[in-house]
Amino acid sequence: MRLVRMLAPAVLALAFNQLAVAAGSAEKGKVAYVKHGCWQCHGFAAQGGVTGPKLAPNPMPPEAFAAFVRFTNGAMPPYQKAILSDEDLADIHAYLQSLPKAPDYKSIPLLNP
Amino acid sequence: MAHKDPGPKADRRRFLTGVVAAGAATAMTPVRSADVVAQAPRAPSALPPSGKAAEAETGTPRELARVKGTPGSDFMVDVIKTLGIKYLPANCASSYRAIHESLINYGGNKMPEFLTCMHEESAVGMAHGYFKVAGKPLMTLCHGTVGLQHATMGIYNAWCDRVPVIVVGGNDMDAATRPPGVPTFHSAQDINALVRDFTKWDDTPVSLQHFSQSFVRAYKIAMTPPYGPVAISLDAGLQQEPMKEHGEKPYIPRYVPTAPPQGDSGAVKEAARLLAAAQNPVIVADRAARTPNGMRLLVQLAELLQARVIDQGGRMNFPRTHYLSAPPAAVSGADVIIGLELSDFWATVNAYTDNAMNEGIGTNSTRIKRDAKLVSISSVDLNTKANYQDFQRFQVIDVQMAADAEATLPALIEAVKSAIPNERKAAIEKRGEAARKAYAEGSERTRAAAALGWDASPVSTARMCMEVYGAVKGLDWSLVASEGNVSNWPNRLWPLEKYHHWLGRSGGYGVGYGAPASVGAALANRDLGRFSVSIQSDGDLMYAPGVLWTAAKHRIPLLAVMHNNRGYHQEVMHVQRLSNFRNRVANLGGDMGPVGTSIQNPDVEYHKLAEAMGWWAKGPIKDPAQLGPALREAVAVVKGGQPALLNVWTQPR
Numbered sequence: 001m002r003l004v005r006m007l008a009p010a011v012l013a014l015a016f017n018q019l020a021v022a023a024g025s026a027e028k029g030k031v032a033y034v035k036h037g038c039w040q041c042h043g044f045a046a047q048g049g050v051t052g053p054k055l056a057p058n059p060m061p062p063e064a065f066a067a068f069v070r071f072t073n074g075a076m077p078p079y080q081k082a083i084l085s086d087e088d089l090a091d092i093h094a095y096l097q098s099l100p101k102a103p104d105y106k107s108i109p110l111l112n113p
Numbered sequence: 114m115a116h117k118d119p120g121p122k123a124d125r126r127r128f129l130t131g132v133v134a135a136g137a138a139t140a141m142t143p144v145r146s147a148d149v150v151a152q153a154p155r156a157p158s159a160l161p162p163s164g165k166a167a168e169a170e171t172g173t174p175r176e177l178a179r180v181k182g183t184p185g186s187d188f189m190v191d192v193i194k195t196l197g198i199k200y201l202p203a204n205c206a207s208s209y210r211a212i213h214e215s216l217i218n219y220g221g222n223k224m225p226e227f228l229t230c231m232h233e234e235s236a237v238g239m240a241h242g243y244f245k246v247a248g249k250p251l252m253t254l255c256h257g258t259v260g261l262q263h264a265t266m267g268i269y270n271a272w273c274d275r276v277p278v279i280v281v282g283g284n285d286m287d288a289a290t291r292p293p294g295v296p297t298f299h300s301a302q303d304i305n306a307l308v309r310d311f312t313k314w315d316d317t318p319v320s321l322q323h324f325s326q327s328f329v330r331a332y333k334i335a336m337t338p339p340y341g342p343v344a345i346s347l348d349a350g351l352q353q354e355p356m357k358e359h360g361e362k363p364y365i366p367r368y369v370p371t372a373p374p375q376g377d378s379g380a381v382k383e384a385a386r387l388l389a390a391a392q393n394p395v396i397v398a399d400r401a402a403r404t405p406n407g408m409r410l411l412v413q414l415a416e417l418l419q420a421r422v423i424d425q426g427g428r429m430n431f432p433r434t435h436y437l438s439a440p441p442a443a444v445s446g447a448d449v450i451i452g453l454e455l456s457d458f459w460a461t462v463n464a465y466t467d468n469a470m471n472e473g474i475g476t477n478s479t480r481i482k483r484d485a486k487l488v489s490i491s492s493v494d495l496n497t498k499a500n501y502q503d504f505q506r507f508q509v510i511d512v513q514m515a516a517d518a519e520a521t522l523p524a525l526i527e528a529v530k531s532a533i534p535n536e537r538k539a540a541i542e543k544r545g546e547a548a549r550k551a552y553a554e555g556s557e558r559t560r561a562a563a564a565l566g567w568d569a570s571p572v573s574t575a576r577m578c579m580e581v582y583g584a585v586k587g588l589d590w591s592l593v594a595s596e597g598n599v600s601n602w603p604n605r606l607w608p609l610e611k612y613h614h615w616l617g618r619s620g621g622y623g624v625g626y627g628a629p630a631s632v633g634a635a636l637a638n639r640d641l642g643r644f645s646v647s648i649q650s651d652g653d654l655m656y657a658p659g660v661l662w663t664a665a666k667h668r669i670p671l672l673a674v675m676h677n678n679r680g681y682h683q684e685v686m687h688v689q690r691l692s693n694f695r696n697r698v699a700n701l702g703g704d705m706g707p708v709g710t711s712i713q714n715p716d717v718e719y720h721k722l723a724e725a726m727g728w729w730a731k732g733p734i735k736d737p738a739q740l741g742p743a744l745r746e747a748v749a750v751v752k753g754g755q756p757a758l759l760n761v762w763t764q765p766r
Contacts, residue, residue, distance in 0.1 A: 037699060039705075043573065045573065049574065050601055051686065072468075077694055080696055110579040110583050
């Protein structure tokens with residue numbers, strides 16, 4: 001466990017550097033988001049639910065996003081490069097960034113009964 | 114085996130032989146009508162015969178009952194009627210044909226009324242849902258072998274959900290006389306063995322007196338907390354043979370309810386002492402409220418302590434509109450946690466992460482303070498069995514009562530009142546203020562989360578749930594089932610306040626509960642003048658969709674709104690998860706989810722399925738803007754007494 005803690009910063013730094021070169025496509029990212037199953041826990045609109053948190057609007061920064069997706073040992077299963085390329089990952093992030101802000105709940109009558 | 118009465122009677126085997134012989138004689142012997150005609154006044158032969166003469170010449174001899182005496186199954190109906198069982202949902206079967214005939218003819222098809230079902234699992238599911246509204250058990254009949262096999266998953270759900278259902282299986286025990294072929298395939302030495310691990314009690318009566326005692330006993334055991342299903346094996350011979358004409362007539366024992374078990378007075382006092390002295394006590398309830406009074410008692414205890422309450426939703430335990438209503442994470446700051454009828458105390462205070470760490474078994478961690486004291490009141494401790502693992506992981510508890518929570522609450526409330534010192538009262542009031550603030554903040558966060566994806570297509574589960582609530586909120590509504598996981602939005606957003614607003618879930622997580630339980634609960638609500646609405650998942654409906662026909666046949670009004678995410682979504686995520694753990698791309702096979710988990714290509718047209726079974730239906734609705742108008746139409750149909758279904762394409766969770 002201690003070894004994991006020691007290595008984690010180095011691993012994360014490596015991931016940050018790798019993703020920094022990629023420029024994502026929101027259009028391709030929409031396809032990749034479905035193909036890789038992100039929708040399963042986070043919803044097609046990245047709105048989140050009991051199975052996973054919301055991913056948009058305002059997704060986490062790309063470096064942190066990449067590090068989490070690759071190395072998480074939480075409730076989400078990790079996506080390593082063998083199953084999700086750097087390019088697809090960058091595209092997915094670009095897609096999440098493109099999603100519009102949700103309406104204010106105060107403006108929705110059904111949420112203010 | 115049925116007791117064979119040696120006295121004078123028409124034995125069913127000898128009777129059949131006699132029928133064959135009599136039939137042959139009738140065919141060969143001139144009818145007695147000739148004698149009747151000979152006594153009539155003479156008249157010209159050209160005149161038409163009188164009505165009486167015509168009947169005599171062309172009619173058949175007056176038929177007499179071929180079995181003399183009172184059928185044993187008539188007596189069984191007399192027994193059943195003493196218990197006030199209102200309905201009998203069942204799929205018909207020859208091994209109980211005698212009692213079936215007695216129920217509908219001798220018994221007048223009332224108390225109980227036979228409801229035609231298309232699957233035994235549906236029949237048990239209906240009884241399950243009915244009880245959770247009416248508080249009264251139903252019985253079902255089935256073939257003791259093939260029918261009981263169909264019924265088992267429903268019985269397991271009832272067992273795990275602590276719901277009484279009386280299951281009666283027909284069986285032809287006498288191997289020397291039972292008809293060959295199908296009836297023999299449908300017979301067994303001990304039909305109840307199949308369900309013994311998940312029923313409270315079972316019996317195989319061998320006489321009518323034995324039946325009356327067993328049936329009343331079965332009812333009594335099923336209705337003593339912890340409630341649960343029971344099984345009776347009903348011999349075909351015992352049903353069909355007439356009662357003894359001589360000797361003592363069997364009696365019907367009077368049913369007297371058994372008082373539920375209360376917690377030991379010393380343990381109650383100790384629990385009260387811990388709660389009264391706690392800085393931050395938290396109450397967790399799962400199946401605590403067996404009745405509306407259980408809710409009232411829980412509110413009383415919570416307000417007395419100003420303790421937050423986590424309602425795990427096995428029943429409607431605590432109003433969601435109350436400021437002390439809290440999310441599961443509220444256990445984290447507690448120094449005393451009292452669990453009331455929890456199905457899983459371990460998972461209440463511990464977290465499990467399915468992350469393939471620790472050689473694949475995942476990670477366990479505590480959710481609570483190291484020195485937090487745990488108290489439990491659970492009647493299930495009185496009825497734990499070995500085989501099926503519904504008792505969950507072992508959790509060490511500091512004060513544990515094998516008792517019914519609702520029955521123990523009055524004593525606990527009094528003990529807490531006595532245990533709270535005057536100097537603690539101000540601090541307790543302050544705790545309430547903090548709870549009000551946390552509740553208001555939580556409500557804001559929940560509504561903000563619901564707004565995400567509000568206009569998305571497929572329809573978000575939050576949008577669907579709130580559109581449904583908007584359509585029924587002016588009625589005396591009852592959410593009779595919410596299956597398929599809609600991110601728990603009804604519990605988070607609907608003002609669940611009355612006992613019938615929320616009925617809990619299946620218990621055993623056996624998929625296929627939602628549809629029949631909804632219909633059963635809607636039946637009970639119909640009799641109470643309430644409006645029933647269900648959130649019906651796609652996979653759940655397809656286990657036994659014939660229950661839709663049963664609802665239409667018996668005019669059971671129900672609004673079913675489909676959470677159609679076009680997959681067995683829990684399994685979609687499981688297979689994806691395992692693929693990732695193994696660093697392999699999940700094979701989707703052309704669908705959205707991994708092979709074997711999607712319900713698409715082709716998409717099931719549930720609205721057409723429902724229409725074919727006599728429902729008003731509409732769909733598929735993919736645009737959230739169309740949902741509100743469709744709901745208004747559907748509500749009007751249901752208010753008119755008919756079931757209605759909306760097929761809504763939804764987000765996965």
